[in-house]
Amino acid sequence: MHHKVKGIVIKESPYGENGKLLTVLTELDGVLLVKAKGARSILASNLKSVQLFACSNMLLYQKNTSYTLVDAELIDDFYALRDNIDSFALASYCCEVAGSVAVRGADNSSNLQLLLNTLYAVSRGMISVKFAKAVFEFRLACILGFTPEISECAGCGSPLETKKAGFLDIEDGVMLCAACKESPEAAGRMIPVSPSVYDALRYISGAKSGRIFSFLIDENALDELAKLSEAYLHLRLDKKYKTLDFLKTII
Ligand SMILES: [Zn+2]
Known part of the structure; x- marks a missing residue:
């Protein structure tokens, strides 16, 4: 057949x-x-x-x-991905992760599209490897159904959109304000979210698939986003990736 x-x-x-x-x-x-x-x-x-x-x-x-x-x-x-070890390592990592979350016999089109968009942008030199990794990881978590609730504090309900900042509880996928994050239950799993990172999270989770990389972020905020995205996704994957270990030795 x-x-x-x-x-x-x-x-x-x-x-x-x-x-x-x-x-x-x-x-x-x-x-x-x-x-x-x-x-x-x-x-x-x-x-x-x-x-x-x-x-x-x-x-x-x-x-x-x-x-x-x-x-x-x-x-x-995507032949240009082989031009340097950074983009090759990033592509290998994205491929391993995308393959590991694909469900047999099911529609994986959003997952595949994210992978293709990422490889396209990196192979054409449009974005850095670090930026690509952070956006890929957070968007993939959203595709898998783990878009965090960031518009209001999950503790007291106060709106976070005006200050555009708070603390992300990476385990529960909710944001807390400065007062509520002091609760003993929240200890150890809170990541501070600055206004720039808040904007980035909102953008990455809501953008059309072809536009996910079309935003600007400064170097410090990208460092924060990179840590948050990796922690947030990998808490949900619960698997070791050799390609991630290799990528981390490079970037
Ligand atoms: Zn609160």
Whole structure:
């Protein structure tokens, strides 16, 4: 049976004589393992599609739960990600995380779109690796259903939008004002949110997918956002990522 998918190669390993086993994050089928037989001597038209980070419309042959690549039409190979170790490490990390949260047989289009937008902006040199990582992580947490409630204090109900600041309880995904964060239950899991970071959180959670990187943030606020985004997402993933350890040795 033939099966058409749109997907990106998030991992590749050798397979057989001169083939590759591709781990493909798809739009609608979760993560699929796809055999590309003879990938190292495959037709030139398909060669770019069987590389790491390549996004393509693929025609697969499906037999039971096994998939073999028949043909591919390249959408973007994001080749420039290999130009430096920073962007390569960032792309590897985003691919590993996006693949780990994909649900088999379910619609992963928001997750895939976030990954593609991130790789596009980094490969074209439009944004820094640090900025890309922070925005990717926080937006992914929102896509997974963990958008925090930041408009008012979860303790006393006072509006936080006027001051645009408070403390994020990263475990419960709510904000508290300065007075309420002193409660003993909240101790140890509060991250201070400055006005710039508040604006960034609001923007990243609400922007259209193609516009998520279209905001400015200064270096100090980006440092705060980077810490917050990583902590907030990884508390919910509960898994170790080798690609994150590697990325952290670089940035
Ligand atoms: Zn309060």
